[in-house]
Amino acid sequence: MSASDRRFSLLDAAAPAVHRVTCESLRGEPDEPPLDLDPNRVDEAVMRYGLGARGVYADLRRVVGQVGGLLILAQASGRRDPLDSAALAQAEETHAGACDRLAAIEAPGRLEPHRAGLADAARLAGLALAALRDARADADRRPDLGKASEAVTRAYALLQAASDSRFGMTMVDFRHACCSCGAINR
Secondary structure, three states: OOHHHHHHHHHHHHHHHHOOOOOHHHHOOOOOOOOOOOOOOOOHHHHHHHHHHHHHHHHHHHHHHHHHHHHHHHHHHOOOHHHHOHHHHHHHHHHHHHHHHHHHOOOOHHHHHHHHHHHHHHHHHHHHHHHHHHHHHOOOOOOOOHHHHHHHHHHHHHHHHHOEHHHOEOOOOOOOOOOHHHHHOO
């Protein structure tokens, strides 16, 4: 057993001491939080939009995280090696899928500003990805990461503004944190 396996098993063994027996994190609940919507009070168009936007939001959040991670690695190393990784290609693929699904979503009138915010975040995430590709292509100089950093920072802010816990669109998921069961069960 390696040290990391031993560490993981110690954390698993400690979980019942940290979490209450009724804590969701001990039940292995799916990563997607349940929708906090009463179908009797929410019309069908809003439900359809929320379900569609939820997946787009999650993918854009993932892309922003991947771009941020690549920026940190490239900046810390001063080299472009991190930009040649499969992570950039994966982020581009995830981004393309999110953009395709966003184009297919119809927002009811009052939710159009939310959809527009997601579209702006997707556009900025695309700009950040393009800036990373450009930085990767210029092999003669240290990568200029300013454009990518600015675009991903703005995309993050837009996603933060588009967060809506009723549809499970949150930037950080605390459901499995050791403090979450205490807050839920008080």
